[in-house]
Amino acid sequence: xRITLDKSESPDVxxxxxxxxxSLPYPIGESRKRPGTLTWLYGRSEGERxxxxxxxxxxxxxxxxxxxxxxxxxxxxxxxxxxxxxxxxRASSAAAAQNGKEAAAAWLQAWIEGWLLGLYRxxxxxxxxxxxxxxELILRSEEWVELTRTEMEAVVELxxxxxxxxxxxxxxxxxxxxxxxxxxxxxxxxDLFKDRPVSIHVYRGQELTDRGMNGLITVGAGSKHAxxxxxxxxxxxxxxxxxxxALVGKAITFDMGGMNSKTGRDISDAxxxxxxxxxxxxxxxxxxxxxxxxxxxxxxxxxxxxxDARATLPSSVIRYPNGLTVQVxxxxxxxxxxxxxxxxxxAKLGAAQAIDIATLTGNxxxxxxxxxxxxxxxxxxxxxxxxxxxxxxxxxxxxxLMDEYESELRSSYADLRNVGTSTLAGAIIxxxxxxxxxxxxxxxxxxxxxxxxxxxxDVGYAEVGATGYGARLLADYAVQYSxxxxxxxxxxxx
Numbered sequence: 001x002r003i004t005l006d007k008s009e010s011p012d013v014x015x016x017x018x019x020x021x022x023s024l025p026y027p028i029g030e031s032r033k034r035p036g037t038l039t040w041l042y043g044r045s046e047g048e049r050x051x052x053x054x055x056x057x058x059x060x061x062x063x064x065x066x067x068x069x070x071x072x073x074x075x076x077x078x079x080x081x082x083x084x085x086x087x088x089x090r091a092s093s094a095a096a097a098q099n100g101k102e103a104a105a106a107w108l109q110a111w112i113e114g115w116l117l118g119l120y121r122x123x124x125x126x127x128x129x130x131x132x133x134x135x136e137l138i139l140r141s142e143e144w145v146e147l148t149r150t151e152m153e154a155v156v157e158l159x160x161x162x163x164x165x166x167x168x169x170x171x172x173x174x175x176x177x178x179x180x181x182x183x184x185x186x187x188x189x190x191d192l193f194k195d196r197p198v199s200i201h202v203y204r205g206q207e208l209t210d211r212g213m214n215g216l217i218t219v220g221a222g223s224k225h226a227x228x229x230x231x232x233x234x235x236x237x238x239x240x241x242x243x244x245x246a247l248v249g250k251a252i253t254f255d256m257g258g259m260n261s262k263t264g265r266d267i268s269d270a271x272x273x274x275x276x277x278x279x280x281x282x283x284x285x286x287x288x289x290x291x292x293x294x295x296x297x298x299x300x301x302x303x304x305x306x307x308d309a310r311a312t313l314p315s316s317v318i319r320y321p322n323g324l325t326v327q328v329x330x331x332x333x334x335x336x337x338x339x340x341x342x343x344x345x346x347a348k349l350g351a352a353q354a355i356d357i358a359t360l361t362g363n364x365x366x367x368x369x370x371x372x373x374x375x376x377x378x379x380x381x382x383x384x385x386x387x388x389x390x391x392x393x394x395x396x397x398x399x400x401l402m403d404e405y406e407s408e409l410r411s412s413y414a415d416l417r418n419v420g421t422s423t424l425a426g427a428i429i430x431x432x433x434x435x436x437x438x439x440x441x442x443x444x445x446x447x448x449x450x451x452x453x454x455x456x457x458d459v460g461y462a463e464v465g466a467t468g469y470g471a472r473l474l475a476d477y478a479v480q481y482s483x484x485x486x487x488x489x490x491x492x493x494x
Contacts, residue, residue: 002136003112003156005149010049011087011138015074018053019062019091028053035066036460038077052077052086064110065393071111072118072461078135079119085136090143104146109159112137116163117461117468122174161289165475166468168192169275169282173453173466177254177271182225182302185251185274189230189281189300196288203229211345212321215337216303218328222258222311223304229342231349232284232298242295242485243352247284247474248342250335250358251277251302258305258331259313272466273335275453276358277302279470286475294482299346301338305331317414320344324436325414333419335360336430340437347439353381353481356434357447357470363426365451367399373452373469374399376431377445385445385477394473396447399428406432 016024018033032039037055054070056062078086088111115137123130139156141149172180172188180188186202193200204226208217213229220227230251255273256262262270277300284298311331318326318337321344326337335358346354364374372395375382382398389396408420408429416436420429431446438444452469455462462468 002134003115003160004136004138005152005156006141007085007136007138011085011136012050012083013078013086014049014051014089015086016051016053016089017056017067017070017091019056019059021058022091024053024091026051026053033057036069036073038073040077064106064391067107067110068114068117068393069460071114073114075115075118075135075137075461076458076463079131079133082133083135084133085138087138087140090140101146101151104144105151105155108139108144108147108152109155112156112159113163114461116159117166120167120170121463122171122465125176158290161286162472162475165282165286165289166471168285169278169468169471170466172278172281173272173275173468175271180271180274181253182220182223182227182251182304185253185277185300185302186228186230189232192281192285193232193288197234198284198288199233201231203231212319213341213345214318214320215339215341216301218312218316218318219252219258219305219331219334219338220303222306222308225253225304227301227303227338229345230298230300230302231345232300233296234284234287234298235295236291236293238293239295239482239486242482244350245294245296245478245481246346246349246351246354247280247296247298247478248339248346248354248356249277249280249298249300250274250339250356250360251300252305252334252338253302255305255332255334256307258334259307259311260330260332261307262332269454272453273305273359274302275466276356276360276447276449276470278466279357279449279468279474282468282471283474283478286471287478290475290479292475292479292482293486294478296478297346297349297351299342301342303334303338305334315413320437322437324416327411327414327417329411329417330419333430336433337418339434343434343437343444344439347442351442353378353443354438355381355385355445355447355474355477357449357474359450359453360430360448361427361450363430364448367427368397368451370451370456371395372397373447373449374427375445375447376401376428377435378443381443381445384480385447385473388476388480389473392472392476394452394469396473399431401431401435402428403432405429409433
C-alpha cells in the first residue's frame with residue numbers, strides 16, 4: 001500500500017474526481033458524475049494514458065465520507081483491472097483551493113484513507129482466488145497549492161496510521177475462531193503492544209475471582225479457553241494530568257449463545273462478536289502510532305460463550321462487587337454480563353469517562369440498519385461522538401434510555417435479570433442493564449455496533465466482511481477529549 005509524492009515515472013492511470021457542472025479533459029455526461037459512479041476512459045493511442053473518472057456530485061455538497069468512498073472505489077477498480085499505479089489529478093486548483101489549508105488537508109486525508117481501506121483484503125486463507133498485486137497512489141505536490149510538501153507528508157502519514165489501525169481491527173474481526181480464541185486474543189494483544197509505550201496487565205484465573213469479575217467467569221465457564229480481562233494503559237507524558245478515558249470492549253471470540261444455543265443454517269458471524277474489542281485494539285494502535293497526547297485505558301473482556309457440561313445454566317445468579325445480583329435468564333445475553341465487570345473495574349481505576357462498545361444486540365440492526373450504530377448515555381459525549389462519526393464515516397444515532405422500560409429487568413430471584421421479559425426494545429433494555437454498573441461519578445456512553453461490524457456486500461472502501469468500525473471513531477474522540485482538557489487547563493492558568 002504505497003503512497004508516493006512526485007514520482008517521476010508515468011502512472012498506469014490518471015484518476016479524476018468528477019464534480020457535477022465542472023469540466024474534465026474528457027467528454028463524459030453529467031450522469032457519470034454522480035456519487036459512487038466510476039467511468040473508465042481508455043487512451044486511443046499508444047502514448048495516451050488511461051483515465052478513471054470518480055463521480056463526486058456537486059462540490060458544495062461533498063462530504064469527507066463521500067471523498068473516502070470515492071478513493072476506496074477508485075483503488076478497488078484499479079486493483080481489479082490489474083493496474084500498478086494511479087495518479088490523483090486535482091480538479092481546477094482555483095476552485096479547489098478556495099476553502100484553504102485545513103479543508104485541503106482534510107480532503108486529501110480522506111481520499112488516502114479511502115484508498116488504503118479500499119485495497120484491504122482478508123486473503124489469509126485464499127490460494128487460487130487470491131488477488132495478487134498492489135496499487136500505488138501517486139500525488140503531485142504542485143497541485144496542492146495550499147499545502148507545503150512537509151504538510152502533505154504529515155497528511156499521508158496520519159492517513160496511513162489510521163488505515164493501518166482500522167485494517168488491524170478488520171483482520172481480527174475476520175479471523176476464524178479456531179485461530180482467534182480467548183487465549184490467542186490475549187497473546188496477540190501482548191505481542192502487538194509489547195515493545196510500545198503501553199503498560200499491560202491481564203487478569204485471569206484467581207485474579208478474576210479475587211476481584212469479583214463473576215460475569216466473565218460465568219460466561220466463559222463452558223469453554224476450554226479461560227476468560228480474561230485485558231488492561232492496556234497508554235499515558236503520554238504531556239497528558240499525565242489529564243482525566244482518564246476508559247475504552248471498554250466486548251471480546252466474545254465465538255458466541256454460540258451458551259446453553260441458549262444459537263441455531264441457523266450458517267452462524268459463522270458468531271466469530272465477529274469481538275468486534276467492539278477489536279475496535280478498541282485498533283483505536284489504541286492508532287493512538288500509539290500517532291504518539292497522541294492522551295491518557296487512555298483500554299479494558300477488554302475476553303471469553304467464549306459455548307454450551308458444555310460446565311457451562312452456566314439459565315436461571316443461575318451472578319453476584320457483582322457493587323452488590324447487585326443478576327439472574328441469567330438467557331445465556332445468549334452474555335455481552336452485558338462481561339461489560340459490567342469491565343465498567344466496574346474502570347471506576348476503580350478512576351476513569352473520568354468510559355465508552356463501552358460491543359456487538360450487543362441484533363435489535364439495534366432492526367432499528368437502524370447496517371450503516372449506523374446506536375449510542376446511549378451522556379448527552380454531551382454522545383453528541384461529540386456522533387459529530388466525529390459524521391466526519392469519519394463511522395456514524396452513530398443517539399438512542400433513548402427509557403427509565404420506564406427498566407421494569408423489563410425485574411427478576412423474581414435476583415436484583416436484575418440480564419434480558420427483558422419481552423422481545424421489544426432489546427437494545428434499549430441492554431443499555432439500561434449496563435447503566436446499572438456505571439459509577440455516578442463517571443461519564444458514560446454505550447455503543448451497540450452489532451449492525452455495523454460487517455458489510456454484506458462490497459461497498460465504497462470495504463469488501464464483504466469486517467468493516468473495522470469504531471477504531472477511528474474512538475481514537476478521534478480520545479484526541480478531542482484530551483485537547484478539550486488541555487484547552488481548559490490553559491484557560492484556568494490564564
